[in-house]
Amino acid sequence: MTSPPYRICLVCLGNICRSPMAEVVLRHRLGKAGLKDRVQVESAGTGGWHVGEPADARALAALRERGYDGSGHRASRFDASMFERYDLVLVMDRDNLAELHRLAPTPAAGADVRMLRSYDPRAAASGELDIPDPYYGGADGFSHVLTLVERAADGLVDQLAATLRDTGT
Ligand code: 4NP
Numbered sequence: 001m002t003s004p005p006y007r008i009c010l011v012c013l014g015n016i017c018r019s020p021m022a023e024v025v026l027r028h029r030l031g032k033a034g035l036k037d038r039v040q041v042e043s044a045g046t047g048g049w050h051v052g053e054p055a056d057a058r059a060l061a062a063l064r065e066r067g068y069d070g071s072g073h074r075a076s077r078f079d080a081s082m083f084e085r086y087d088l089v090l091v092m093d094r095d096n097l098a099e100l101h102r103l104a105p106t107p108a109a110g111a112d113v114r115m116l117r118s119y120d121p122r123a124a125a126s127g128e129l130d131i132p133d134p135y136y137g138g139a140d141g142f143s144h145v146l147t148l149v150e151r152a153a154d155g156l157v158d159q160l161a162a163t164l165r166d167t168g169t
Helices: 018-032 057-065 080-085 094-103 121-126 139-167
Strands: 006-012 039-045 088-091 112-115
Touching: 006 018, 006 080, 006 094, 018 039, 018 057, 018 139, 057 139, 088 094, 094 112, 121 139
Parallel strands: 006 039, 006 088, 088 112
Antiparallel strands: none
16 A cells, blocks of 8 residues: 655745745655655645746746746645645745744644755755745846755755655655
């Protein structure tokens, strides 16, 4: 019998820039680590302005430049009922974290909620855990987000590989 997949949701504000980029990168890294069927990755935004839209053209371009394809993305909004659907909810910045705490004020609700960058050892050591919102900036900001996301995804996949191996789940 196969165990159910470990479920992760990546969360930012609009679900058209940072979390879709993180979703594509994390899924790619999980595939390379042979964990594609063991870990399911989705993303959502705390705000609903862009629901149903594809990722921002600048996010898609930054992804394409490094060989990723984000074209399948459609934005969705995170709501309180979704905490139960996930094992782990990973946010991009402190505002996202505060918003999720507002949605679920008690820790009882299912998923573990953490900052994505806490999985990047360099960021964890520096204490700078925000992935800055690139929406009102230029292409540089999107490229920078992608670099930060790639580092965090590497750390996260290492940890997932070790955990899933140890628990046999
Ligand atoms: P994201 O970026 O949270 O990384 O998807 C944003 C996208 C849209 C808006 C803000 C941030 N907005 O205000 O519409």
